[in-house]
Amino acid sequence: SIRYMESCGGLIKNSQGQASHVIVVSRDITERKQAEEEIRNLAFHDALTKLPNRRLLNDRLAQIMAASKRSGCYGALMFLDMDNFKPLNDRHGHDVGDLLLVEAARRINSCVRGADTVARFGGDEFVVILGGLDVGRVKSIAQAGIVAEKIRAILAEPYVLATQQESGAESTVEYRCTSSIGVALFLDHESRPEDILKRADMAMYQAKNGGRNLICFYE
Known part of the structure; x- marks a missing residue:
């Protein structure tokens, strides 16, 4: 060591x-x-999931926007919200809810490249930033859509959460929790970071209002 x-x-x-x-x-x-x-680490990472927090997210977004300016390639920001997370917390408690969030973070991370960023935005919300997409908007939408669909599908798979009761006995909770995903593309510095986040957030609510377990792009 x-x-x-x-x-x-x-x-x-x-x-x-x-x-x-x-x-x-x-x-x-x-x-x-x-x-x-x-x-x-505590200043820049979420204590529960170990993912970057909002502070580090803003720094990563600025870096990827700068890279977009140099390369001329699009980037994409995804805003994810777990659809039916609150009933799990209400029924089984926050400890079980925390287990699901940790597993959700792991699943999202498994769908992206090492150079991409997955951050916990707060509560049951996550943000994914993809850099280095295509120079064309149509192809970039397709590329971001492939990643978003992988994330949507893997988050919709059942969660088997192992818990320990006060007696010391172990039990498992099986739960299904889908996600609503909003995606906003960006290029160069044509938008401010807060505008990109707002657009992805608006698209996410469009997915939620459309029936949940959906992906919507900001147009």
């Missing part, structure tokens, strides 16, 4: 004023470094 050391030293001179010895004092500061790293 990696250890972090902090060292300081000095010269010892003899009676003629010449350097004769070097004294170095070192101490292990690994725990301090680990604590600093944990604080940084």
Whole structure:
């Protein structure tokens, strides 16, 4: 494992004023470094799912918008909301709801590339940012649609959530929870980050109002 050391030293001179010895004092500061790293993670990541939080999401979106300006390729932002999450919380409690959110985060991550961003926006809402799509809008819509459909399909699969009762006995809760997904494309800096988020959010509500478990693009 990696250890972090902090060292300081000095010269010892003899009676003629010449350097004769070097004294170095070192101490292990690994725990301090680990604590600093944990604080940084808490500032930029959601404590439950370990996904980027809103703060880091904004930074990632700015990066992908800058990359879009350089390449001339479209990017896409998806706003996801779990459709029937509240009844699970009401019936089985927040601990079980948290298990579903962690599993949902894992499933979403499995559908995207390493360079893409999956963030927890809050509650049962997630945001996905795709960069480096096509230079053409029509093809970019098709590319984003493929990813959105993969996410929609995998989130609609049953969740088997293992819980522990107060007695110590383990039990499982099986639950189905679909998602409504809104997608907004962006190119270069033609829009502000908050406008892109708002458009994807509007498209998500269109999907929800259209019957849920749907994908809608902002037009």
